[in-house]
Amino acid sequence: MLTANDPNRKSWLDISENSDFPIHNLPFGVFMAKDDHITIGTRIGDYAIDLGALHQLGYFEGIILPEDVFLQDTLNDFITLGKPTCRQVRNRIAEIFDANNSALQGNAEQRDIILFAVEEVQMLMPVFIQDYTDFYSSREHAFNVGTMFRGADNALMPNWLHLPVGYHGRSSSIIVSGENIRRPMGQSKPADADAPVFGPSKLLDFELEMAFITTDGKALGECITTEEAEDYLFGMVVFNDWSARDLQAWEYVPLGPFLGKNFASSMSAWVVTFDALEPYRVEKPAQDPEPLPYLQCAKNTSYDIKLEVYIQPEGGAESLVCESNHKYLYWTMVQQLAHHTVNGCNINAGDLMASGTISGPNPSNYGSMLELSWRGAKSITLSDGSERKFIQDGDTVIMRAFCDNGSQRMGFGEVRSKVLPAKE
Amino acid sequence: MLTANDPNRKSWLDISENSDFPIHNLPFGVFMAKDDHITIGTRIGDYAIDLGALHQLGYFEGIILPEDVFLQDTLNDFITLGKPTCRQVRNRIAEIFDANNSALQGNAEQRDIILFAVEEVQMLMPVFIQDYTDFYSSREHAFNVGTMFRGADNALMPNWLHLPVGYHGRSSSIIVSGENIRRPMGQSKPADADAPVFGPSKLLDFELEMAFITTDGKALGECITTEEAEDYLFGMVVFNDWSARDLQAWEYVPLGPFLGKNFASSMSAWVVTFDALEPYRVEKPAQDPEPLPYLQCAKNTSYDIKLEVYIQPEGGAESLVCESNHKYLYWTMVQQLAHHTVNGCNINAGDLMASGTISGPNPSNYGSMLELSWRGAKSITLSDGSERKFIQDGDTVIMRAFCDNGSQRMGFGEVRSKVLPAKE
Numbered sequence: 001m002l003t004a005n006d007p008n009r010k011s012w013l014d015i016s017e018n019s020d021f022p023i024h025n026l027p028f029g030v031f032m033a034k035d036d037h038i039t040i041g042t043r044i045g046d047y048a049i050d051l052g053a054l055h056q057l058g059y060f061e062g063i064i065l066p067e068d069v070f071l072q073d074t075l076n077d078f079i080t081l082g083k084p085t086c087r088q089v090r091n092r093i094a095e096i097f098d099a100n101n102s103a104l105q106g107n108a109e110q111r112d113i114i115l116f117a118v119e120e121v122q123m124l125m126p127v128f129i130q131d132y133t134d135f136y137s138s139r140e141h142a143f144n145v146g147t148m149f150r151g152a153d154n155a156l157m158p159n160w161l162h163l164p165v166g167y168h169g170r171s172s173s174i175i176v177s178g179e180n181i182r183r184p185m186g187q188s189k190p191a192d193a194d195a196p197v198f199g200p201s202k203l204l205d206f207e208l209e210m211a212f213i214t215t216d217g218k219a220l221g222e223c224i225t226t227e228e229a230e231d232y233l234f235g236m237v238v239f240n241d242w243s244a245r246d247l248q249a250w251e252y253v254p255l256g257p258f259l260g261k262n263f264a265s266s267m268s269a270w271v272v273t274f275d276a277l278e279p280y281r282v283e284k285p286a287q288d289p290e291p292l293p294y295l296q297c298a299k300n301t302s303y304d305i306k307l308e309v310y311i312q313p314e315g316g317a318e319s320l321v322c323e324s325n326h327k328y329l330y331w332t333m334v335q336q337l338a339h340h341t342v343n344g345c346n347i348n349a350g351d352l353m354a355s356g357t358i359s360g361p362n363p364s365n366y367g368s369m370l371e372l373s374w375r376g377a378k379s380i381t382l383s384d385g386s387e388r389k390f391i392q393d394g395d396t397v398i399m400r401a402f403c404d405n406g407s408q409r410m411g412f413g414e415v416r417s418k419v420l421p422a423k424e
Numbered sequence: 425m426l427t428a429n430d431p432n433r434k435s436w437l438d439i440s441e442n443s444d445f446p447i448h449n450l451p452f453g454v455f456m457a458k459d460d461h462i463t464i465g466t467r468i469g470d471y472a473i474d475l476g477a478l479h480q481l482g483y484f485e486g487i488i489l490p491e492d493v494f495l496q497d498t499l500n501d502f503i504t505l506g507k508p509t510c511r512q513v514r515n516r517i518a519e520i521f522d523a524n525n526s527a528l529q530g531n532a533e534q535r536d537i538i539l540f541a542v543e544e545v546q547m548l549m550p551v552f553i554q555d556y557t558d559f560y561s562s563r564e565h566a567f568n569v570g571t572m573f574r575g576a577d578n579a580l581m582p583n584w585l586h587l588p589v590g591y592h593g594r595s596s597s598i599i600v601s602g603e604n605i606r607r608p609m610g611q612s613k614p615a616d617a618d619a620p621v622f623g624p625s626k627l628l629d630f631e632l633e634m635a636f637i638t639t640d641g642k643a644l645g646e647c648i649t650t651e652e653a654e655d656y657l658f659g660m661v662v663f664n665d666w667s668a669r670d671l672q673a674w675e676y677v678p679l680g681p682f683l684g685k686n687f688a689s690s691m692s693a694w695v696v697t698f699d700a701l702e703p704y705r706v707e708k709p710a711q712d713p714e715p716l717p718y719l720q721c722a723k724n725t726s727y728d729i730k731l732e733v734y735i736q737p738e739g740g741a742e743s744l745v746c747e748s749n750h751k752y753l754y755w756t757m758v759q760q761l762a763h764h765t766v767n768g769c770n771i772n773a774g775d776l777m778a779s780g781t782i783s784g785p786n787p788s789n790y791g792s793m794l795e796l797s798w799r800g801a802k803s804i805t806l807s808d809g810s811e812r813k814f815i816q817d818g819d820t821v822i823m824r825a826f827c828d829n830g831s832q833r834m835g836f837g838e839v840r841s842k843v844l845p846a847k848e
Contacts, residue, residue, distance in 0.1 A: 129554075130554055136679055162619070163620075163674075163675060166679070167591070168686070169592055170769060171554055172555050172770050172772055173768075185766055185767055186766060189582075189583075195586070196583070196586050198716045198717070220596075255680040256676075256680020256681070257591075259769065262592070262767070263644075263768045263769055342610060345596070345597055348596055351596070
């Protein structure tokens with residue numbers, strides 16, 4: 001039997017050559033169709049596919065699935081079934097849309113209730129996130145920020161090379177691609193002032209991140225080892241961890257970022273499974289010093305995922321401002337999850353763990369305006385000739401992620417949010 | 425009509441004089457009865473009261489309530505009905521159990537299905553918490569910790585007197601009173617070592633806190649002003665924010681506490697409403713410098729709530745190690761909520777926001793072993809003669825909170841957790 005990943009598989013659906021969604025991807029998401037019904041779906045090419053309807057028509061026969069598992073407004077219950085079941089579903093979807101399978105292909109009436117043009121559906125938040133964790137796992141990013149604030153000699157904190165630094169973020173304000181954000185109000189303290197001032201953030205920034213979504217974990221008090229961690233990784237999204245640098249700088253000592261982050265984070269709508277990412281595994285960067293044993297992992301658990309950030313001014317064209325890659329991350333997701341649970345912290349299906357800004361070795365790889373403008377010391381010129389040090393009202397920030405190993409290409413689509421003026 | 429708070433109201437139930445649960449309290453919680461049915465309930469004296477059964481018997485007639493609103497395993501749906509409805513329910517409960525009301529009092533059959541001895545029910549987590557925030561609002565605590573690590577002259581960070589410092593915590597590992605915790609494993613770096621070591625935390629600590637639970641808030645992008653904040657405060661619990669000081673010290677720069685905190689936090693089971701706390705309002709401490717306008721609030725929104733911490737060694741007796749008071753907090757809950765949302769961050773019913781350790785002016789008021797032992801420089805002697813600098817395996821930490829204004833007394837019960845040895 002061909003798995004969903006078989007490179008030779010072709011679909012009977014029309015798929016453009018550079019689509020992020022060939023039949024080898026088959027991500028999961030939640031959408032609302034034109035008739036306002038909400039379902040869990042997948043995507044092939046420019047088609048959103050109604051998994052609830054496929055299930056009702058019996059296409060998942062032989063897989064043990066609750067009747068209403070796709071008739072949900074989040075993926076959580078589906079994820080809770082566990083990775084082996086989710087894998088069966090994904091493989092079955094590949095069979096249904098395989099060029100050699102005429103069952104659905106030849107049934108126009110069924111196709112009409114299962115296939116929707118992606119422009120005609122509204123993508124919704126794919127998961128309910130109880131707990132959101134943000135890591136800080138790009139060495140280049142940590143070094144850049146550390147250099148700006150403490151100089152190159154003290155750039156990395158003493159703990160950084162020994163553990164994947166992370167902190168808890170706000171779940172309620174995570175939104176799906178397409179929703180706009182509002183410039184936050186807040187306190188900041190100008191360098192030359194004696195006291196803080198209140199007003200709209202002047203240093204609004206994006207952070208280019210990716211995030212993984214977990215399955216249910218173990219009970220409180222149990223840990224997940226690096227050997228086990230992949231069993232608990234469901235899928236990934238592109239993630240924009242919006243940051244108000246001026247609010248953050250004033251508030252963050254000693255307990256970390258708070259209002260400088262929790263006004264909004266944006267995520268892409270389609271959750272790409274780790275099964276789909278199998279062909280894009282690569283070796284992780286060398287780790288020196290050697291991590292403590294509980295963080296060691298022999299397997300290749302880094303992924304070659306190309307990342308791009310665009311800024312699109314109001315009414316203007318997109319300008320590429322950053323190209324990076326997920327493989328630059330020093331700490332892997334397996335190490336992050338093992339670290340997160342080594343003290344017995346429990347995880348649940350739908351938890352989201354973000355990477356931290358993913359910067360790379362060259363200035364064109366820097367994943368935030370803070371780094372691209374080097375704390376405002378220089379400007380980025382957009383294609384319309386306008387300049388940016390940070391993000392302006394009316395700007396849309398778009399992040400895209402895709403994999404291409406020469407023989408196979410697939411991607412995540414995009415996360416896009418426009419910045420609305422502050423509400424004063 | 426008498427409200428639930430009327431000091432002259434008496435109940436037909438037997439209530440011991442110093443009970444935390446007179447008829448003027450009427451907190452909300454969730455319990456499982458001996459027959460394994462789960463319901464939302466309240467407590468009077470030593471009786472747990474089944475609100476689901478009361479509702480089915482028609483006792484809430486005239487109040488607009490979904491049929492199954494009490495047949496839930498969390499208070500979230502009930503809280504979502506809003507404070508005016510919750511207030512109607514609480515006032516109605518007071519009428520049902522008023523000494524002058526014979527309806528239930530005279531019906532033995534109904535009493536049997538409504539009243540349970542508290543020892544015979546199992547209290548469950550009262551709310552599903554999506555987002556948990558921990559503040560750092562005790563000036564005495566911040567000063568003590570700052571003095572230990574930076575000296576008295578630099579004890580308070582420059583931002584501390586201008587905003588209620590806070591950070592996001594882990595929701596999944598919040599447990600209810602009675603559940604035990606496990607000593608966490610993790611990385612720490614001994615002062616004289618070149619590299620971190622891995623093992624059980626050696627500096628396990630409690631933090632004496634209280635927490636408030638919110639109602640649903642406004643949409644993302646809207647703020648809640650200090651004038652509006654009380655409309656969004658549902659109730660309070662006692663909260664033990666367990667801390668592993670050695671893990672925290674190594675990991676927390678620059679993004680704040682993570683594994684040093686997220687292995688467990690314990691909360692009391694009965695949520696005491698702000699309506700019940702009305703008689704205990706007091707003036708807040710003087711705030712100098714004057715806070716920015718968005719943090720100003722003319723009303724008295726501090727509460728006189730007496731706090732106690734006890735350590736009970738395995739098989740031994742309780743020893744009182746700390747007495748503090750909620751009114752010592754520099755930043756009020758109204759200010760905390762206004763600050764939390766001023767950037768547009770949204771809140772939901774069931775969110776939990778904790779105070780941070782509540783220390784007071786005298787050493788006997790210090791709300792953590794870190795402060796009581798002054799970072800391990802001195803020992804606390806327990807009633808059995810044993811000494812503590814931090815918490816040992818087998819110790820049960822018990823926190824109690826109650827209000828007593830001379831004419832009326834009521835309380836929160838307790839939060840209690842025993843520390844089990846690390847799982848190596």
